[in-house]
Amino acid sequence: MSTDMHGQADMSDGIFKDNCITQVAATICALLGAGSLSEAGDASSLSEAGDASSLSEAEGADKASSALKASAARPLSSVLTAASSAFSGARCDRVFMYNPDAIAWWLYQKYKAYFAPLETGCVEAVRPLSKDSGADKADAAFKAGGAPLMLEMCSVVPPKTPVCFASMYSGLTPEEHGIRKYEKPVLTVPTIFDALPAAGKKVAIVSTAGDSISLIFLNRPVDYFIYKTKQECNEKALELILEDRYDVIVLYNGDYDYWMHRVTPTGFMARRALRENISTYCTLRDAIAENWQQHKTALAFAPDHGCHAKFGIPPGDHGEETARDMNIAHWWSFL
Numbered sequence: 001m002s003t004d005m006h007g008q009a010d011m012s013d014g015i016f017k018d019n020c021i022t023q024v025a026a027t028i029c030a031l032l033g034a035g036s037l038s039e040a041g042d043a044s045s046l047s048e049a050g051d052a053s054s055l056s057e058a059e060g061a062d063k064a065s066s067a068l069k070a071s072a073a074r075p076l077s078s079v080l081t082a083a084s085s086a087f088s089g090a091r092c093d094r095v096f097m098y099n100p101d102a103i104a105w106w107l108y109q110k111y112k113a114y115f116a117p118l119e120t121g122c123v124e125a126v127r128p129l130s131k132d133s134g135a136d137k138a139d140a141a142f143k144a145g146g147a148p149l150m151l152e153m154c155s156v157v158p159p160k161t162p163v164c165f166a167s168m169y170s171g172l173t174p175e176e177h178g179i180r181k182y183e184k185p186v187l188t189v190p191t192i193f194d195a196l197p198a199a200g201k202k203v204a205i206v207s208t209a210g211d212s213i214s215l216i217f218l219n220r221p222v223d224y225f226i227y228k229t230k231q232e233c234n235e236k237a238l239e240l241i242l243e244d245r246y247d248v249i250v251l252y253n254g255d256y257d258y259w260m261h262r263v264t265p266t267g268f269m270a271r272r273a274l275r276e277n278i279s280t281y282c283t284l285r286d287a288i289a290e291n292w293q294q295h296k297t298a299l300a301f302a303p304d305h306g307c308h309a310k311f312g313i314p315p316g317d318h319g320e321e322t323a324r325d326m327n328i329a330h331w332w333s334f335l
């Protein structure tokens, strides 16, 4: 056998390769018709699906494409295909992003029962359209009845919170957006919080004081709802859903990460936070289903990176280029 068949396992073994969190920014823009669809070849099924407001959307897209950087990663084709199937080719007019912190792929594997409420009828591990028939599976499932779509996602290096959310909402690599370690400067590169308002979208950020999402996206033409506690954030998010004033809502919950660092990723308080994150998302999803019936909504449970247990202080951590810290799952629903 050749030696390369027995090559020593390197640290990046098993890290997901097909989908990266950098693709979320362009996905959100494309779902709303507020991105540079001409650059997103995969999005042709959406761009061909014209409707009555397509002219104004095209104008918005032009404005937004100048606001979102050209080097931003391409949209997730599976998500666009699923949305197109769910809404018969029409665009979304609402996006709700739920960002729990540090929910690793391996946690999903270990505690599948916790995730069951996210997964009823779920389509697993759908690959990009060009790679295999995953998109066809998604298409069939969504035509059949709106099952959630689960995607294996890769985080960015180093997998630390401000680095990851900067990539998720700018579409850029850490080298491109400039946050390459645990620091929280206000980003100077274009993000969805620039591109979406430029396309006429109203955006709300709901997050806890001092955390990455509350700080690195400041000075944008969006509304910030920053509170001391997770409970206040979640109550505000529910209130915003009922008021129906925003096209896009981003909600951050950092409690799993907080407990994971202190009691290990599988400690009692961490597992309680994980269950609460899933329950919060499902509560908000149900509120959207009930109160946004006149809208076409894409919503996602979208963590930033994974985590691992270790000996020493702290007993839980993340930040390494390993499958445990890099591999996560995102769940998308279309209501």
Ligand SMILES: [Zn+2]
Pocket: 101, 102, 160, 161, 162, 257, 304, 305
């Ligand atoms: Zn994080």
